[in-house]
Amino acid sequence: MTDIDRRTALLGMGAIAASVPALSALGMTRQDLGYNAETGEYTLPPLPYAYDALEPFIDTETMKIHHDKHHAGYVKGLNNAVAQLSAIRAKDADIGLIKHWERELAFHGSGHVNHVLFWTGMGPDTPKAPTGPLAEAISRDFGSFDAFTTQYTAAATKVEGSGWGWLAYEPLAGRLIVLQGEKHQNLTMTGSVPLLGVDVWEHAYYLKYQNRRADYVQSFMKIVNWPEIERRFAAASGG
Helix, strand or coil, rough: CCCHHHHHHHHHHHHHHCCCHHHHHHHCHHHCCCCCCCCCEEECCCCCCCCCCCCCCCHHHHHHHHHHHHHHHHHHHHHHHHHHHHHHHCCCCCHHHHHHHHHHHHHHHHHHHHHHHHCCCCCCCCCCCHHHHHHHHHHHHHCCHHHHHHHHHHHHHHHCCCCCEEEEHHHHHHHEEEEEEEECCCCCCCCEEEEEEEEHHHHHHHHHHHHCCCHHHHHEEEEEEEHHHHHHHHHHHCC
């Protein structure tokens, strides 16, 4: 892959809902995404804890399947989309497929980025609530931590079909907002910086919770890695 193609592959991620510029605002790097500048490809980052570390809230088998199969599938799909778009630019593939591969880039790329944020946004033995500037911002923008929790869990539970619930920082207004995301990239607000995401695709919870998405989201709130979300907020807000 040429230097131009490497840059193009990286810039292509800018079209993704949770984009590389947004991750840079969080103090994250290409390495956090498993991006290899030499090959122009992505690899699956390891979990930051053991498969059973989030028991009983998320079961071991779900963690293995979710990370090793589903997340790995998004990485594979992302690399394929990048390669196919490179082939189109080199006139080695049908330009009539450009719409398809751009969609694949957005879907699989967003799936990969979202999961990187998801895994590191959870952890064992975490505090029950944020502190410091993030806690103050939540109280300012939502009224209280309880009010935020009510809105966030309801939004995540009510995502139509498969998707995500997000706490994000909107830099223009300098405020926190809650967003729903269908699939991995739909219904997001361009320019917002993702802080906390909960995966509400069925593969994230069905083995343990079956159709009880609301119970799963409530359990997720008990394992949020609030120190990491505080760090992300500080980086995104300049605080």
